[in-house]
Amino acid sequence: MVDQRQQKYRLHELGDFLRTRRARLTPEEVGLPRGSRRKTPGLRRAEVAQMVGVSVDWYTWLEQGRPITPSTQVLERLVQALRLDANERTHLFLLAQQQPPPTLLLEPEIVSPALQRFLDQFDSRPAFVSGRRWDILAWNDAGCAIFGDYRHRTAPRERNTIWNVFTNPQARQFIVNWEEDARHLLAQFRSMCGRYPGDAQLTELIHDLMLASPEFRAWWPDHEVRSGQEGRKALNHPQVGLLVFERLTFQVFDTPDLKITVYTPLEEADTPRKLEQLLDQWQQHEGWGPHTPKAGSYPSRAQLLEEDTAGLWLAQCGQKWRAPGPPIVMS
Numbered sequence: 001m002v003d004q005r006q007q008k009y010r011l012h013e014l015g016d017f018l019r020t021r022r023a024r025l026t027p028e029e030v031g032l033p034r035g036s037r038r039k040t041p042g043l044r045r046a047e048v049a050q051m052v053g054v055s056v057d058w059y060t061w062l063e064q065g066r067p068i069t070p071s072t073q074v075l076e077r078l079v080q081a082l083r084l085d086a087n088e089r090t091h092l093f094l095l096a097q098q099q100p101p102p103t104l105l106l107e108p109e110i111v112s113p114a115l116q117r118f119l120d121q122f123d124s125r126p127a128f129v130s131g132r133r134w135d136i137l138a139w140n141d142a143g144c145a146i147f148g149d150y151r152h153r154t155a156p157r158e159r160n161t162i163w164n165v166f167t168n169p170q171a172r173q174f175i176v177n178w179e180e181d182a183r184h185l186l187a188q189f190r191s192m193c194g195r196y197p198g199d200a201q202l203t204e205l206i207h208d209l210m211l212a213s214p215e216f217r218a219w220w221p222d223h224e225v226r227s228g229q230e231g232r233k234a235l236n237h238p239q240v241g242l243l244v245f246e247r248l249t250f251q252v253f254d255t256p257d258l259k260i261t262v263y264t265p266l267e268e269a270d271t272p273r274k275l276e277q278l279l280d281q282w283q284q285h286e287g288w289g290p291h292t293p294k295a296g297s298y299p300s301r302a303q304l305l306e307e308d309t310a311g312l313w314l315a316q317c318g319q320k321w322r323a324p325g326p327p328i329v330m331s
Helices: 002-023 045-054 057-065 072-081 086-097 111-120 141-147 160-167 169-174 177-193 201-212 212-223 268-285 299-307 310-317
Strands: 127-130 138-140 231-239 241-252 259-265
Touching: 002 045, 002 086, 045 057, 045 072, 045 111, 072 086, 111 127, 111 259, 138 141, 138 177, 138 201, 141 259, 141 268, 160 169, 160 177, 160 201, 169 231, 177 212, 201 212, 241 268, 259 268
Parallel strands: none
Antiparallel strands: 127 138, 127 259, 231 241, 241 259
């Protein structure tokens, strides 16, 4: 009974949605003549049916909430006919087929100035933006202080997390418990690949990894998948030794192909002081001068959170989430 009510409500919502989208368009906007007998604004049902290539009766039943399931092809034609944007397209598919629409051609991965400023607000926490293929697209100063200067990594795949973990010999010394981290990372990567079937660059990346890494070649056929992982991230930095972080990754709402990863230093292994030292060295090298308090005066985490709104927000997120994951040069 509950399912029938939900079904009826969903179909009613679908009909209302189509009517409102139809009503906001004029014949001129879709290349149709206005005619002289039009009494109501918007397109007529017959005009939408004509553009979509279905009968007027069938389209009328759809708007009336009849229990019919339009095909993906018909829904895509409705998207075009009714001039729906990306959010409206998703809403239409969820109402009509109870699932998201097929992925369109992949959009270019662009980090906006606002997103870069957001990364910079994390100050003494390494933070990164990565794309659908796990390329690092943006970073902050603390990220460069820990993982090296990304500006100089211009060769193909130098900024790709999965490639670095499995092909860079330094990764095995840099990542504590490399094999465990690499397996977890590979399972996450495999889950993500399922979102982009047929992506030529992903296919090429997997092919090259199979050739370049014996571990990748051995583990990839296992088909292990993982949506995320909790826990700490431990690194063996060549300058300061052991560093321990809490790692948090989340999606950018407007561009869900992009993910933000933030590393919060834990008190273990004197990580905050070591991170401060590395960040000071980095910024002095850049000619900006000290950026954080001098060694020995590093504030407590509670003090940081009192004056750091980004840190307070991150701590609140951490009460619900724990950091997923690994990499060597971020994911």
